Amino acid sequence: MKPYNEALQLRNEIIKLHHIKKWNLLTAPSQPLSRIKNNISTKVIDKSKHVQAIKALKRRRFSFSFYRSSNKHQQQHGQSLCHQTIGNKVIELLKSCDLIAGELQDSFFALFNKGQFISYHTDGGAGKYAFIYQLSIGWQERFGGQLELYPRKIKFYKRVITPKFSTLTILKLSHPMPHSVRLLNNPVYKHRITISGWVE
Structure with missing residues (x-):
């Protein structure tokens, strides 16, 4: 999608966005009345939600834990312009193949720390296609965080995609394509970062 140096610059910009108003810790299920602030600049995940x-x-229930860029304060920090640029390039790509005629539904940064994950799920009616643009450098299998795809909708048949820098994965949601993100075991200096979203 992007030349290496441009993608590297984008990644570095995302890592610098550690202000509390720029990120939300997303978990499910969570404790809705938790008052602990969600700040990715700390090395400790908000335990009350994450646990x-x-x-x-x-218990094999649907759940997840990761950090997502905050749309609530996007007018203040303007970070949405970064991930929307990638989303618009995905739209151009899909339109050039006559796969869509629609627009960007949503886009966001996602960052995973050690111990975070997304369990088996589908994206439902979020759009016609989902996309995941990887900005993880030098990722190793032992770090976890692999994207797992289940093209036959059964959990024991899956395709595993290890994060690779500046690569794009597109999922056709009408299939649908169940997927998950493996539990992470990455060092604190390794960041699993993606730009994700949906197009209609």
Whole structure:
């Protein structure tokens, strides 16, 4: 999608966006009245929310824990311009193949720390296609965080995609394509960063 140096610059800009108003810790299930601030600049995940998500994962219930860029304050920090640029390029690509005639539904940065994950799920009616643009450098299998695809809709048949810098994955949601993100075991200096979203 982007030349290497341009993608590297984008990645570095995302890592610098550690202000609390720029990120939300997303978990499910979560404790809705938790008052602990969600700041990705700390090395400790908000335990009150994250623990609930881990418990649900162990019970094989749908759950997730990761950081997502905040749309609530986007007018203040303007970070949406970065991920929307990628989303618009995905639209151009899909339109050039006559696959869509629609628009960008949503886009966001996602960042995963050690112990975070997304369990088996589909994106439902979020759009016609989902996209995941990887900005993870030097990723190793032992770090976890692989994108798992289940093209036959059964959990024991899957395709595993390890994060690779500046690569794009597009999922056709009318299939649908169940997917998950493996539990992370990455060092603190390794960042699993993506730009994701949906197009109609």
